[in-house]
Amino acid sequence: MEEQHTPTTPTTTTTSSPLLLLRRRCRVKNSLTSEISGAVGDLGTFIPIVLTLTLVSNLDLSTTLIFTSLYNIATGLLFGLPMPVQPMKSIAAVAVSESPHLTQSQIATAGLTTAATLLFLGSTGLMSFFYRFIPLPVVRGVQLSQGLSFAFSAIKYIRYNQDFVTSTKTSATTPRPWLGLDGLLLAISAVLFLVLTTGSGDYNLDNNDSEEESDNVPLNRSRLRLHKRLRILSAIPAALIVFLLGLFLCFIRDPTIFNDLKYGPSKFKVLKFTWEDWKIGFFRAAIPQIPLSVLNSVIAVCKLSGDLFPDREELSVTRVSISVGVMNFVGCWFGAMPVCHGAGGLAGQYRFGARSGLAVVFLGAGKMVIGLVFGNSFVRILSEFPIGILGVLLLFAGIELAMASRDMNTKEESFVMLVCAAVSLTGSSAALGFGCGILLFLLLKLRKMEFCGSGVLSKWKSRSSADDNDALIP
8 A cells, every 4th residue: 555645845934033024014125224224315304304393392302203203114014115204394394483483282283284184185085086187297396396495405504504493594694614523524525425325326236137147248347347336336325324424423523412311201291282272283384284295295205106116006195195194193192293204205215225115114213212212312412413414315315306307208398397396496385386387287288279160179289399390291
C-alpha cells in the first residue's frame, strides 16, 4: 500500500515585524531614509506658523503636537500617500496680524466652523460635484499662485531677519548678515547642498537600469557611472540633515535652552466657548479660510496627487474634505491648532523623497515624542531655530508646487492659468483669483461658440493652430 505523504511546506511565520506591516500598509516603494527625509519637507510652513500662534495667541503647543501627530499617523495609513497636515494659514494670519488678536477659543471656533463647512460639502457630495466642473487651468492657477507665494516668503526668510511675534510688514526689513549661525552663508550652503543631492527633483532611480547590460560601450559605461553617482546622491536624506543641523544650531545659539526645558505634556482641557467667540471666529477668520481650504486643501491636493503619483488612483475630494472636517472636530475642542491638508506640503514632502504614507507616520511619531517629552517648553527650541534654514525648505516646497502647472500646453490654457495666479497673488486671495479664472475661462469658451440663426442651437469650436494651417492648404 502506497503511503500517502503530504508535502511538508515550509511553515512561514504569519507574524511579520511591525515595521514590515507598516511599510505594506503605507505602500512603501522607497528607501526608509528617503521617506524620513521627505517627512520634514513641509516644516518650512509648519514651524513659523506654530511658533507665531504659540507666542502671540497662547496656543497650547503640547496639545497641538500630540493631536497633529495622531492626524499624521491616521492620514498616512488611510491614504497611503505623504498627506501633509498643515495649519490653516488664513486663520493664523488673522489671529496674529489683526488687532485685537484672536483668543485661543476664537481660533478654535474658526477651525470648527471651517471644518463643519468642509464636512458638509464632502458628505453631501457637493465637493465632488464642484470638482468635476472646475477647469484644469484654473486649478493650475491656484497651485501656481500658492507655490510662488511660498517661494516669495522663503526668499524673505533667507534674505531678511524675521520677527514672527510682531508679524507686521516692517518685521522683515533688516537684511540678514552674511556670517553667523543664522546668516546668509548658512542658508546659501543649505540650498547648494540640497540642489547637489536632490537635483531638480525629477531623477528616477529606475530609468537607466537597462543600460547596465551593455557596459562594453564607453558611452554606456559613462552613463552607468553617472547613474550610480546619482543613485548615491539621491539616497542621502538631504532635508533631514538640513533640519537636524538647524536643531543642533538652536542649542549652539543659546545654550541656556537646556535650563528652560520642562518635561512632560500639558494637561488636556476642554475649551469654553461663548456666543461672541463663535461670532468673531466665524466672521473674522473662518470666512476668509473656507475658500482657501476648499481650493488648496482639497481640490489642489487631489489634483496634485494625480500629477505626482500617476500610477495610483487620484485622491477623492470627498475623502479629503471629510478628513479635514473630522481632524478639526477631534482636536479643536481641546485647543489644538486648526489644520488642513495642503498642496504645498504634499509637494514639499515629495520633493525631498517621500513617496508613501510612511513619511508622515514617521513625522507623526516624532511629533508625539516631542509633545509628550518636552510639552510646551519645546517652543523655547523653536524660537532659536535658524529662520534661514526654514526658508530654504519652504523655497523648495514652493517651487515644486508651482512646477505642477507646467502641463499647460496651449496658449489659452496658459492665459487662464497666469491671470488666475496673478490675481491671487496681487489680491492675496485664492478665492478672488479662482473667480476671475472661472469667468475668464467661460468668456473664452463663449467667444468660440458658433450660434445658429435661431439663437437656440450652439456648438463648441475647437480650433487649434494646426487646424488653421490645414485650412490654408488648397
